[in-house]
Amino acid sequence: MPVQPYLNFPGTCEEAVRFYQSVFSTEAPETMRFSDMPADPEYPLPEEAADRILHTRLTIAGTTVMFSDTFPGMEHTVGTNVTLAVLTDSRENVKQWFHALAENGTVGMELQETFWSPLYGTVTDRFGISWQFNLESD
Template identity: 45%
Template sequence: MTVNVYMIFNGNCEEAVAYYAKVFDAELAEFSRFGDMPSEPGQEMPEEMKSRIMHASLDIHGSTIMFSDAMSDAPIAFGKNINVTVISDDLHKMTEEFNRLAQEGKVQMALQETFWSLGYGIVEDKYGVVWMFSHNDGQQ
């Protein structure tokens, strides 16, 4: 059994998935679009929804992160109800990823040594998603 994070975007999901794939050196996922879905009689897909992403996923450090666009008539307040946590034993790689997100984002807590970790930091990315990074060398 697993628990996965599902991020919902307001029409810029494809751009966000490409961005996260680059930040985390993850293989770019295939996209399923709402326009690929068979339509029910009398319930045709609105034209503005057809190019939006219905589902995509990335493998980031062995965890599946899933993505979708919201329906165009139901935008969401994104990023305020979820934090994504990256836990790594590779401090160097973790620092690089933190810094990539920080380039266009906003650092809430600089990546630094704490009493529980050699590296812990919080950054809000350019989409408003809050990412917490925590180094775990297996000895804590």
């Protein structure tokens, strides 16, 4: 079960990923943009979000590093734009770890099914560290 760094950018993700790809001579990544998400009439996608990167990743020196842009209008602070992503096949572990970190912390997104995962959620623990939990299969 890998724990992977996840870096966020304020609309400059594509430029950053190209730079890191060049520096570390990695393969070109597959990229998902906000416009690739399933449409939700209750939450229409703003035009300025369409071309931003929703998710991509590079393998750098044997470690997967994941990247995305923030949604337009979301706060972005250099230095705190890194989260730790936990990917696992254990639903019980996702729930146990998420709820333990949420104690005296702040839940960003409750555990729920998403179009990319049967169970996903985000939490910032009491020490200010942001975590993403992603159930890879069910």
